[in-house]
Amino acid sequence: MEIPKPKDLLDFKGKTVVVTGASQGIGAGIARRFGEAGAQVIVHYRSGLDGAKSVVEKIRKSGGQALAVAAELTEQSEVEALVNNASEHFGGLDVMVNNAGIFPNARLLDMTRDEWRAMIEANMDTAFLGTQAAARYMKAAGGGAIINLASISAMNPASDHSHYNSSKAGVVMFTQSAAQELGPSGIRVNCISPGLIGRPGLEDAWPEGVARWQQSAALGKVGSPEDIGDACLFLASPAARWITGVNLVVDGGVLSSMIY
């Protein structure tokens, strides 16, 4: 592989990227950053058509190419169709970002089996199905990069989130396992564990949580979707060409804070 000059490492011109759950929040930030870096972006959504359209519009305005595609990611056939869309519209698939997920709270003693299953399905099955569909395509095409979204909750459990914490710990181990199997096919698989990421209304809805976060974070603030987008650019780029199977923590230093 030819190694690009340092200034060209984050140039994604001619590369096709699928970002799941990209109509809002972190996924929208990831999609925008890939678009600004020159990629052709499939902006996946489930129900958020307006949000996905606005992300597509922003990418087009910044000079990139993008397309909004709907899929229910717990359905294997829809995930496969999503991946096919990338190759049909943009001629390939270089990067798959499995970002979609859910995080409703539930206390362990009140949690129903359906709530547990829904969490595992939305967070782990989607990572499995997205990785498998993308890797089948990438293996035939000669390689690629896959990034799964885990969470710092995979390492430090959040309260009333035993199903969420477990699902994200599963995503971390799944990522390592996939990296081991897919490396020989030229496919790198990594995950990112974000800390608390800002969203409209977060400070009003959860002022005490945001204040606690700001106190614990060495860098003193909550993150932005673009902070995660840039970590994705790095992991998907040739700058990370010898990196696979890692869990990159992007949390402003919270996991490094004192625990006593």
Ligand SMILES: NC(=O)c1ccc[n+]([C@@H]2O[C@H](COP(=O)([O-])OP(=O)(O)OC[C@H]3O[C@@H](n4cnc5c(N)ncnc54)[C@H](OP(=O)(O)O)[C@@H]3O)[C@@H](O)[C@H]2O)c1
């Ligand atoms: N926000 C944080 O502070 C934070 C911290 C750590 C980790 N994370 C992780 O980062 C990822 C993104 O978080 P976020 O806060 O940006 O979430 P978000 O705003 O709720 O967006 C998640 C997206 O995933 C989609 N989605 C969920 N289940 C789906 C399914 N079965 N099929 C298709 N689409 C589905 C939703 O689509 P629709 O709305 O259209 O249904 C939604 O647009 C998640 O994996 C989350 O666990 C977030």
